[in-house]
Amino acid sequence: xxxxxxxxxxxxxxxxxxxxxxxxxxxxxxxxxxxxxxxxxxxxxxxxxxxxxxxxxxxxxxxxxxxxxxxxxxxxxxxxxxxxxxxxxxxxxxxxxxxxxxxxxxxxxxxxxxxxxxxxxxxxxxxxxxxxxxxxxxxxxxxxxxxxxxxxxxxxxxxxxxxxxxxxxxxxxxxxxxxxxxxxxxxxxxxxxxxxxxxxxxxxxxxxxxxxxxxxxxx
Amino acid sequence: xxxxxxxxxxxxxxxxxxxxxxxxxxxxxxxxxxxxxxxxxxxxxxxxxxxxxxxxxxxxxxxxxxxxxxxxxxxxxxxxxxxxxxxxxxxxxxxxxxxxxxxxxxxxxxxxxxxxxxxxxxxxxxxxxxxxxxxxxxxxxxxxxxxxxxxxxxxxxxxxxxxxxxxxxxxxxxxxxxxxxxxxxxxxxxxxxxxxxxxxxxxxxxxxxxxxx
Numbered sequence: 001x002x003x004x005x006x007x008x009x010x011x012x013x014x015x016x017x018x019x020x021x022x023x024x025x026x027x028x029x030x031x032x033x034x035x036x037x038x039x040x041x042x043x044x045x046x047x048x049x050x051x052x053x054x055x056x057x058x059x060x061x062x063x064x065x066x067x068x069x070x071x072x073x074x075x076x077x078x079x080x081x082x083x084x085x086x087x088x089x090x091x092x093x094x095x096x097x098x099x100x101x102x103x104x105x106x107x108x109x110x111x112x113x114x115x116x117x118x119x120x121x122x123x124x125x126x127x128x129x130x131x132x133x134x135x136x137x138x139x140x141x142x143x144x145x146x147x148x149x150x151x152x153x154x155x156x157x158x159x160x161x162x163x164x165x166x167x168x169x170x171x172x173x174x175x176x177x178x179x180x181x182x183x184x185x186x187x188x189x190x191x192x193x194x195x196x197x198x199x200x201x202x203x204x205x206x207x208x209x210x211x212x213x214x215x216x217x218x219x
Numbered sequence: 220x221x222x223x224x225x226x227x228x229x230x231x232x233x234x235x236x237x238x239x240x241x242x243x244x245x246x247x248x249x250x251x252x253x254x255x256x257x258x259x260x261x262x263x264x265x266x267x268x269x270x271x272x273x274x275x276x277x278x279x280x281x282x283x284x285x286x287x288x289x290x291x292x293x294x295x296x297x298x299x300x301x302x303x304x305x306x307x308x309x310x311x312x313x314x315x316x317x318x319x320x321x322x323x324x325x326x327x328x329x330x331x332x333x334x335x336x337x338x339x340x341x342x343x344x345x346x347x348x349x350x351x352x353x354x355x356x357x358x359x360x361x362x363x364x365x366x367x368x369x370x371x372x373x374x375x376x377x378x379x380x381x382x383x384x385x386x387x388x389x390x391x392x393x394x395x396x397x398x399x400x401x402x403x404x405x406x407x408x409x410x411x412x413x414x415x416x417x418x419x420x421x422x423x424x425x426x427x428x429x430x431x432x
Contacts (some may be wrong), residue, residue: 009411016414018388035417036387038365042275042373043384050275052365055269061292062259127308 107215110180119202119211120196126213130173130181132195137171179215184208241265241308248299255296262292262312270316273398276384277377278322291316310397317400348369364424372420379413386410 011022014030024032125131172184185191187204193211195202202209239247239261247258267288274284294315302311373380379401385395396406 009407009414013386013407013410016383017389027307027425027428031421034361034365034424034428035369035383035421037362038369039380039384039387040360041366042369042380043388046276047272049281050268050272051281053263053271057267057285057289058260058263061263061289062256063287065255065259065293066294102284 056068075099119200119209121198121200121211121213122216123213124216125183125217127175128180129213130175130183133183133185133198133213134171136194136197137185137191140194181213183211185211229379241312242304245295245299245302245308245311246297249302258299259292259296262295266292266312266316267359268399273381274317274320276373276381279320279323283323283327287316287319291319294319307397309394310400313397317398338379361424361427364427365421368417368420372417374411376416379409379416382406382410383413383417 004178011024012028012032014020014022015024015029016036018033018036022029026082121129170184171186172182174182176182183210187202187207187209191209192202192204195211200211202211239258244258244265247254247261249255249259270288270291271281273285274287275281277285281284295312298315301310369380382395384398385398386392390405391407396403398407399406400410
């Protein structure tokens with residue numbers, strides 16, 4: 001025997017769907033019908049306010065996924081580009097670890113000196129001083145060929161010396177746009193003596209003295 | 220010419236998206252572009268409407284329901300690579316949507332007090348005029364009584380009312396089970412509990428049936 005308030009669940013579920021084949025009493029069946037109707041009505045009312053999916057909403061989601069970089073983590077690691085970057089970083093890291101300690105062990109003397117040692121002279125008129133030095137070097141009897149001018153190498157012969165030996169060490173003059181002049185002078189004894197007269201103690205490298213004549217800053 | 224080509228491509232993507240099942244959607248979401256976009260399109264096409272309805276039936280406003288759909292889908296995209304086939308993919312998707320709803324309820328505790336709940340009771344009473352005239356004439360009082368009871372029931376236990384609604388609409392038990400996060404057997408038991416709980420809300424209406432209202 002089934003209690004009116006406790007019908008078989010299966011029967012009640014069948015009746016609730018409005019299907020035949022249940023064993024419920026008329027009262028139970030009417031109750032199930034009333035519940036079904038009330039549920040349907042309630043669902044219809046709620047469904048009236050349910051928003052409709054639309055393309056704009058999907059676009060917003062797509063944009064947010066891209067903007068917040070919420071792309072799946074797995075997709076990052078499935079990208080060949082990511083693996084290439086990771087491999088490059090690994091190589092750089094390994095090379096750094098291998099070579100930095102070795103470089104640190106090298107003394108200053110063991111490192112080749114590629115840069116020449118510059119001698120700097122500050123004057124009011126670098127161009128005039130450069131010409132003056134060149135004339136004095138010439139007067140000291142040093143064989144030389146002057147190449148100079150501006151960066152595009154204007155070749156100049158020293159005054160009064162048309163027979164200059166082109167096989168002699170060169171003096172190079174470069175007039176820079178900031179007003180400075182760079183002279184490279186063979187480090188002969190006579191040339192060093194000339195430069196000492198300008199209160200310079202020139203240092204030579206590879207047989208050449210590099211002299212940078214810079215203009216005095218404006219007062 | 221170009222527009223036509225784009226249209227054809229979009230149609231192709233759309234058809235592809237429609238053909239995807241839940242497992243295919245999750246696989247697509249786990250991959251890079253353009254598969255991810257196709258997966259998201261398929262997810263939206265197949266689930267946006269259902270999720271919106273699910274949220275609104277749980278006393279979420281339509282505007283908040285749209286936000287929750289967006290939040291759910293973004294979380295699904297994020298979580299897709301970690302998905303392992305344990306249970307159905309559909310249940311997994313619904314689990315995320317359900318968790319978003321629970322988080323929302325926690326954030327907006329005011330809705331748990333019913334303040335944000337839709338005035339279903341008023342709506343249902345007002346809607347009585349739109350009922351089938353035959354039913355209205357014969358059973359107006361009874362219908363109103365049940366509608367009022369259901370309104371309170373839906374406000375107090377929206378999960379129960381929603382499960383019953385899906386059931387009377389003919390939704391398969393397996394799909395109801397996925398949406399409410401239970402096994403099929405547990406869902407049948409849950410529906411039985413829904414009925415028992417409903418009794419308290421409609422008990423006074425039973426007298427109307429007995430008197431032939």
